[in-house]
Amino acid sequence: MTQKVNAGLAILEEMIDRLPGSERKIAEYILKFPKESINLTVVELGKVSGTSSAAVIRLCKSLQVNSFQDLKLRIAGDLQNERQDLRDIEPNEAFETMVEKITLQSIRSLRETTNMIDMVQLTKAVEVILEASHIYIFGVGASGIAAMDVQQKFMRINKYCSYYPDVHLAATAVANASKKDVVFGISSSGNTHEVAKILEIGMQAGAKTISLTRYGNSLVADLAEINLFTATSLEPTFRSGATSSRLAQLHVIDMLFMCIATTTFEQTIGYLDTTRMAIDTLHQKLPKRKTANEQELSE
Template sequence: MSFITLDDNIFLRLRGIRNSLTPVERTIEEYVFANKDQIPHLSVKGLAQKSHTSDASVLRFCKTLGYRGYRDFIVAVSAALGSADKTESEYTDIQPGDDLQTIITNVSRNNRKSIEDTMSVIDRDAIGRAVELLRKASRIDFYGIGASGLVCMDAQQKFTRIGKTCFAYTDGHSQLTAASILKSGDVAVLISNSGDTLDILNTLEVAKESKATIIAITRYVKSELANEADLVLNFSTPEITIRSGAMGSRIAMLNIVDILFTGVASANYKNVKALLTKTHNVLAGKHKHLNWDKG
């Protein structure tokens, strides 16, 4: 079993794996979330008694989270509490009848927090490996459904401008067709909030059969996509009831795409700068001609 580092935000991790916990583990998780400040002061036995479980259950809970033992678990809780911004530590859902000023504040705060939380869970080494894979790829395909598909289109637009052969596929049929003609040396980037979208999992299977390298951009949860991908880039998003969650996940995914794009562009800056200048000039010239036509 691989263990996580102690700078990993335990509360984000708990939120991410909540649905995969056993009933007993879920009982401990609920107590931990409801009594965060008390946890660093409890022994194994103390937490077991408070959560009405057992010492063995608490220790198994720590192992499920990826910690070597209870001490590492307590250190992680203390670190997360110490780094939390107490005034803006939670996401805020949109409520019926909210005035515009409240909406502006809450939506902006949620988007910012999605990026901040993503930076707490993302694997920097994985980002580095992903940049190298994308830089060397013969072809890059981006696959996503719904809001994830919009992120794919943004990624295609960015990477095309720096000379990469890349495509975005946003429906199940075209995804399967495209994945079937991938080959070794190509990279398939599968983007999914849940990691369990059926169309994406079908595409994953075909892309693997085609010997393409699979990069997953998905929420910080246990999922089939994360388990099967060659490389996983996680983001964190809130579990709140209406569109706030979807907006936050989209912002987090776009941020990861921006990081990857900038990493690839920076690694080949001299050539990329020339390409960006060329595409900018072409678009500026087109815009100028359109203005003349209107005149």
């Protein structure tokens, strides 16, 4: 698989608020001077950021990149494509401006989420879902919308799955999961306590676990064997957790679904045709039921 050559700046933006002091100083320097940073060595970056070469190495580990060279390659890839600054909405803005802002926001969210996808983790997720007897999906709030989307898509291709909006029902169901099952937890922040608990219960039951969260270590991601990430740092405060993060989650779910579909192409087409025909019958008129008198006359 090819090495990732983008998303360096997006990863730094995602992680900056969760980094310890010295690592955060380095991240802030790189975000402020990205062009200059890609020409520095580990030692030089440590000096100009007022930290140390050891702190640069620790930063790379925190960012989950292989090395400082890997991070520089990703940043260089970002610099080849202009990243527009995105602003939050303001009072009484023109509707035309609002439409443009939201569109740019959505495009950037999808692109940066795509750049963050780890193909090894995505492949593992496809494999365990294909082998699963039952998939339990759980998300809270806006992430619950994404969880419902997983259920709707997977059920159409004959993957037995359940979404429980109630945490008590979810805990009860997941407690009875087996090693053949998968528990899929979705949390934009990665720190939703209820989602973490459902994954923990699933793990204790022996089920395989998948998380879909913002990039990096988090309460939810740390409890899952397989991690899928989204870009959420560019979510404006006014719409926090409601727009870009949801789009990014649905984007990853679409990727996961399509990878499963192409792996089992003929089966998937068959299942989709069957479910499509079943839905079409819902619009057909039901046969008129005969009355008791009509029944007697026909006999």
